[in-house]
Amino acid sequence: MYWEKYSYEKIKHKVFEALSNNTNYNTEKVLGLPGTLLDSEVFYDDAPFLKDAPFLSTLIANPNHIGVHTLGDKHEDFFKGTHEIEKDLIKICAEEIFGAEPQSYDGYVASGGTEANIEALWIYRNFYLQEYKADLNDIAVIYSADTHYSIPKAVNLLGVKGIEINVDEKTREINLKDLELILHDVLLAGYKYFIVNVNMSTTMFGSVDDINKIIDLLDLFHLNYKIHIDGAYGGFIFPFTNTENPFTFKNKAISSFSIDGHKMLQAPYGTGIFLIRKDFLKYVCTNEAGYVKGKDYTLCGSRSGANAVCVWMILRIHGSIGWSVKMHQLVDRANSICERLNDMGVKYFRHRDLNIVTIDANFMSGDLARKYHLVPDNHEEKPNWYKIVVMPHVKQGIIDKFLSELKDEQQNRIK
Numbered sequence: 001m002y003w004e005k006y007s008y009e010k011i012k013h014k015v016f017e018a019l020s021n022n023t024n025y026n027t028e029k030v031l032g033l034p035g036t037l038l039d040s041e042v043f044y045d046d047a048p049f050l051k052d053a054p055f056l057s058t059l060i061a062n063p064n065h066i067g068v069h070t071l072g073d074k075h076e077d078f079f080k081g082t083h084e085i086e087k088d089l090i091k092i093c094a095e096e097i098f099g100a101e102p103q104s105y106d107g108y109v110a111s112g113g114t115e116a117n118i119e120a121l122w123i124y125r126n127f128y129l130q131e132y133k134a135d136l137n138d139i140a141v142i143y144s145a146d147t148h149y150s151i152p153k154a155v156n157l158l159g160v161k162g163i164e165i166n167v168d169e170k171t172r173e174i175n176l177k178d179l180e181l182i183l184h185d186v187l188l189a190g191y192k193y194f195i196v197n198v199n200m201s202t203t204m205f206g207s208v209d210d211i212n213k214i215i216d217l218l219d220l221f222h223l224n225y226k227i228h229i230d231g232a233y234g235g236f237i238f239p240f241t242n243t244e245n246p247f248t249f250k251n252k253a254i255s256s257f258s259i260d261g262h263k264m265l266q267a268p269y270g271t272g273i274f275l276i277r278k279d280f281l282k283y284v285c286t287n288e289a290g291y292v293k294g295k296d297y298t299l300c301g302s303r304s305g306a307n308a309v310c311v312w313m314i315l316r317i318h319g320s321i322g323w324s325v326k327m328h329q330l331v332d333r334a335n336s337i338c339e340r341l342n343d344m345g346v347k348y349f350r351h352r353d354l355n356i357v358t359i360d361a362n363f364m365s366g367d368l369a370r371k372y373h374l375v376p377d378n379h380e381e382k383p384n385w386y387k388i389v390v391m392p393h394v395k396q397g398i399i400d401k402f403l404s405e406l407k408d409e410q411q412n413r414i415k
């Protein structure tokens with residue numbers, strides 16, 4: 001995995017160059033588009049700092065990235081300058097982070113992990129409907145109980161069957177015995193086509209499903225299946241901290257990924273990235289999108305080019321080496337929390353390659369959890385877990401304060 005680090009000067013130059021290759025609402029004759037610059041009363045474009053602010057300048061120029069630009073020349077060309085930046089971003093993610101061969105994938109910057117997950121399941125549902133003349137009732141989506149709620153949301157929207165599998169209590173991975181038993185049942189019940197969501201880190205625990213064992217089991221049953229990897233949370237950390245990352249396009253059984261820029265990457269909201277092998281997007285082509293050159297293959301339609309530019313800027317300012325260092329620092333900080341919890345005898349869940357520490361609620365008071373804004377696994381009943389997410393703002397000082405209060409609670413408990 002390698003992509004070059006650029007200086008801020010170079011990034012600035014590239015973004016302004018891209019903007020100059022876009023259609024400019026101010027200086028060109030643009031009569032047909034329902035888009036324009038951002039409102040000039042609020043976003044005045046003669047602010048002197050803008051010449052040093054490539055992201056804000058892109059925001060104000062307001063390029064629309066509607067459609068998918070990895071599909072070749074058959075797309076809108078009003079904003080081809082910043083489309084090229086999005087293509088470089090998708091290339092870094094697909095080829096460098098997830099090991100794809102050049103030209104073997106498509107992708108776009110979606111509104112978030114939710115959209116990217118829905119897009120994936122929508123594609124595979126239509127794939128089975130079109131290629132196998134499947135009936136909606138033949139298709140089942142399989143996912144673990146710790147899976148993000150966007151997957152059941154997609155199941156609900158798409159009118160297919162959702163099948164939740166228990167997790168192993170120790171590893172929080174999808175429980176393979178339970179999966180095996182349920183596969184027996186669903187085959188008997190007549191389901192023929194399977195869409196399997198595999199978590200490259202869950203949101204609550206940072207647990208990672210065992211992709212290879214899942215594939216072995218699906219193959220043992222000779223199932224017709226497609227695998228989507230939900231890396232909305234883990235996509236920008238796990239491949240950097242796990243040196244033998246099995247979640248790549250080199251694994252033929254994996255067809256797509258969701259990865260959120262607006263979580264680990266610290267990009268603004270609206271930056272979920274969807275990646276899929278070539279020749280799959282056609283199953284969600286909306287032919288009725290007559291006014292869009294090249295049609296539309298996304299769920300969202302119009303989307304801001306500034307989002308793509310911003311994610312690209314973040315990846316480029318760090319380079320692959322810088323990003324890897326940054327992610328290791330978070331994991332190290334999570335390690336030190338775990339060591340202290342071990343000393344105190346506090347029970348928790350932690351995946352060694354992730355920056356989430358999920359504490360057993362029996363070992364801490366709700367008051368302490370609220371004071372430090374730990375997030376509970378549910379808000380209705382008594383929580384079972386509270387999680388710490390070691391993001392860049394979670395500094396050692398505040399960790400130390402929290403741990404010392406937690407220690408006081410443990411000592412009072414023993415007394």
Ligand SMILES: *Cc1c(COP(=O)(O)O)cnc(C)c1O
Pocket residue numbers: 111112113114115117148150201202203230231232233234260272
């Ligand atoms: C956050 C998250 C999502 C949903 O992402 P949004 O960007 O909030 O739409 C999906 N899956 C996982 C694992 C997540 O952590």
